Amino acid sequence: MVCAKFSRHPAETAEAYLTQGVWQQDTLCDLLDAWAEKTPDRVFVREVSGRHFTFGELSTVSRKFANALLDLGLKKGDVVAIQLPSSIEFVIAYFGVLRMGGILATMHMPYEENELRSLLEFSGAKAAICAPADDRRDRPAVMDKLRNELPDLKHVIVARGDVDGDQFHRMADMIAKASLDDIADPPSASDGALLCFTSGTSSAPKAVIHACETLLADARAYITTIDGRQDDHSMIAPPFTHIFGLECVNNALTVGSSIVPMDQFTPQAFADMLERQKPTIVYGAPAHLAATLRDNQLEGRDLSSIRHVILGGALCAPSVAREFEDHLPNGKIGILFGMTESLLVTQTDYDSSPQERHGTVGKPVTGIDVRIVDADGAPLGPGVEGALQLHGFTIMAGYLGNDAANEKAFTNDGWFDCGDTAMWDDHGNVVITGRSIDVINRGGVKINPSDIEAAISEHPDIIQVALVPMPDYVLGEKICAALTMRPGTSISVEDLSAFLADRKIAKMRRPEHVVIVDEMPMTPTKKIIKSLLCKQLFPTE
Template structure:
C-alpha cells in the first residue's frame, strides 16, 4: 500500500547565528537593516552585538541562561538576538499583545534570569507592568527598560537598556580592560555547534496555566530559513518587510532569511496599513510578510486611494501569507492591487515554515498550503491510525530536520507531542493532493485564530470559572470575513442572575488577560448541551444557530438565540 507522504530533499545549514552574521557582514557592505527610516549594515549589527554580549557577560549571564525580551520590532531587538546568540544565552521574545499575567507565566516557565522590556509600546506606558513583573518574578536577576519612543522617559528606577548598547566601542572585542586581572570577565568563544539551543518561542497552543516553550537550535532556525530561500528563489538582492512581529515564528523568519541570504530586512512595529505600506516603499521591499487579515486591510486601503498609475510598491515581487485561510478572492486582490505573486504558507512555532506554495505554482495552488519545505515530510493518518488515502482528510503529522528539539523543561509534553516513530502530532487536519500539496482542513483542538493571533478557548474559560453567575460556559470560534475567527462566549446563567459582556470583559481584564483573547459576543442559553460524562458537547454547541456577530463588537448586553424561550421559573 502506498503511504501518502509528501517529502522533499534537505537543505543543509551548518552555520551558527554568529557564523551567519559574520558571513553576511563580510559579503554585504551596503545597508541591511531598516528601522524607523534609518539603515544599518550587518557589520554594525555584528559589532554592536559583540559589545552587548560582553556587557551581558559582565553582568553574570552565561551560556544556557534565558533572557526574555518584550520589545517592539526594532534594531534593539535584532542586536539583542545576535548578542544572546553570541553568548550562548537563549532569547525568549515575548508578544507585545500579552498581558502581565501571560508574561509572568512565560518568564516563570522559562526560568529567565533577565528581562529587557519597552517602557512605552504601542501607545501605552508599560513601566508599571514591568515593575510588577520585577516584583512577582524573583528569578529575574536583571531587568532593563528601553525608553526608545517614550516622550518623557521614566524607567521607574530600573536601568536603561541603552547601557548594554553603549559599551565602550574602542574596547578589544571579547575582553574588558580589566580582563587580565579577572579572566572570568573575558567573553567566552561563540557557540560552534549548530545544534546548540538558540532561542525559546512560545507555542501557539500555549495557555497561561501551562506554557509551551519550543526550544530551537541555531541550525534548525537558520536551516529552515536557508531551505525557504532555496525553494523560493530569495537571495542577496531581496529586502523583506514583515507585518508579523518577531516574537512569532512567521515574523522571525524574515530576519533569518535576510541573514542567511545576505539580503536586507525592514522592521515595522505594530499593525497600521498606512504605515506598513509606507515602510514597504521606503525600504524598497521585494517581499512582504502579512497574515490574511492584514492583507485585507492593506488592499482596502490601497483600493480606496486615488492612485491608478500602477502598483503602490513597484519593487514588490512577492507576498507571503499564512496563519489563516486564504480564499481565492483575497489571492486575486493581492495580485490585482499589489502586483505581486502570493505564497501561502502553513507553519507552527514547533516547525517554523512547514509547507508553502512555490513561485512557479499555478494560481489555483492557492487552495492548498503547498508542499513541505525542502528536507521535511508530511503524512496524513486517518482516525484508525492508518495512512489516509489521497484526498482523504486526516491528522497532519510532520517531520523535519529544522524542527524544535522539545518543550523547555517539560519532557512529558515533549513525549506526548511525538509519535513512537518520530513524527510531530500537529493537531491539524489536512489532506494530500496527488502532487504532494497539502490541503489544510483546520485544527483538531480548541484554538481560536483571530487574525493570525491564536489562543486557547480553554484558557479563557478557566478564568471565568469563579464567576458565580455562570452555571455553564464555553468559548467557541465564529467565522469572520476579515479576521478569520472571533470568539463568542456562550453561557447558561444561574437563576435570578444577570450578566453583560461588559461584566465579562472587566472580569478578564482584572486578571491580566490580553485584549485579543476577550470574547466579542455573549450569547445566553437555557442550558448548554453536554456529553454523557457531563462535559460540554462542543460539536453540538457549534451546531446551534446563533445571532450574527456584531460588526462592531458591543460589550453592553447579551444576545439571545432567535428561538430562545424564557426559562421556566
C-alpha cells in the same frame, strides 16, 4: 530554570542530520560576521524612519551588547526575555543574546503583568528587555515590579529612550561602555538559542527552544524554495516576538539581503510600507491583507517592486488573495505552512496556478517529510481528510517540561502531529482543512468549519468570518457565524444560508446564528482566537 531542561535531539538523529549536511556547525552570529566581512557597508535592517544598520555595524554593536550582558553577570545558557516591537533594537538584542550564549525568550507586546509573570517565571529569565514607557503602558515599571517578585529575574533593560531610576539599564548606555572583545566561551550551533511559547500563559505553557541548528537549517532550505536573492528587500509584518517574524530575519541573513520590519500594524501603515519601502518580498498574515483591502488602502498605489507576497499564520480566503493579487502588477501571492514547533515547512510554487497558490499551502520544503493519516495511522491519498504529521530536521526535540504535551504531540514512530486536519490535492500540495480543536459537534455530527468559512469569505460584504460552536440544549452545539462586515453593510442568517446554498453547502452545515462584531479577538500574529471569541459571545455563569 528552563534552560536546564533543553535537550537536543537524540545523538543518532543529530549525527544523521549533520552527515546529510542539513545541519551545519555555524551559528546565526557566525553567518552575520561572515556577511560583515564580505559586505560590511550593505544595509541589513532598515526602519520605516530611514534609520538603518549595515551588516558591519550590526556585527560590531551585537558584540558589544553581548559583552555588556556578560558584564552584568549573565552567563552562557541564561534566559533573557524580550518584549519589544519589531525594530533595530530587537535585532541587536537577538544577535547580542545569542552571541553571548544566552537563550532569547520572546514575549508578545499585548501581554500584561499576569501573562508576563507566568512566562518569566516558567522561563527562569535572568534579564528582561522592554520598551520605554509611553502614554498607554509603563513597561519598565511592570518589569521592575516583576523583578521584585521573581527570584530569577535580576535585570531590566530598557531598549530605547530615557528611563528614570537606577534600577534600570539603558541598552544604549550598556553598548557605549562595553568592549569589543571576543566572547571567551561562545555558544555552539547545538546550544539553545530561541525560546518561544506556542500557547498558554499560565499553569502549563507549551514552550519550545530551537538551536541554531534548526533555525539556520530551516532558513537555508526555505529561502531556496522561494528563490531568495541577495538583492531582495523583505518587508516583515509578523512581529519579531513570533517565530514567523524571526525566521523571516533568518531567511534574509542566509542570502545577505535586507529587511524592513513593521513595528505596529494599521492598514494605512501596511499600504504605505508596500509602496514607499519598495520591498521585493512581503511576509504577512491573511488578516493584514483583508484589513488593508477593507480600508481601500491600495487604490492608486505603485506596488511594482513586489515579486512575492508570502502568507502564513492562518488560513487565507482565496477571494482575499485574488483581490490583493490584482493590485500587484509584477507579483504573486503564495502561502506557507509553519509552526513554532516545526518552523517553515511548506510553500506554494511561485509558478503554480492561482488555485494552488491561494487554496493550498504548497509542497514540503526539501528534506521535510509530510504525511496525512487516518485514525489508525494509515497514510491517505489525495482528496481524503486526515491528520497532518511532520518529520525532519526543523522539528523541535520536544516541549519544555511538559511530558503530557510531548506524549500527545509525537507518534510512536517519532512523527510530530500538528493538530491540523489536511488532505493532498492531485498535484501533491497540502490543503489545510482545519484545526482538530475547531471541529463543531452538532448532535453527534462532527463539522469541520474550514470549507464553510472559505465559502462565506467569498461574500463581497464580509471581511472576516469565524464559525464557532453555540451551546444548544438539544444538539449540544450549533454553528454560529461571527462576522466583521464592510462599513454600512449587514447580513441576516437567512441571507447567509441562501448564499451558502448557492455554493452547495448542505443545510445542516450552514450557520444557524449570525453575530456581527466590530473586530475579532486576534493573536499578535493575526490569528482569530476562537476560544476567546466563544467566551465573548456565550459567557457562562
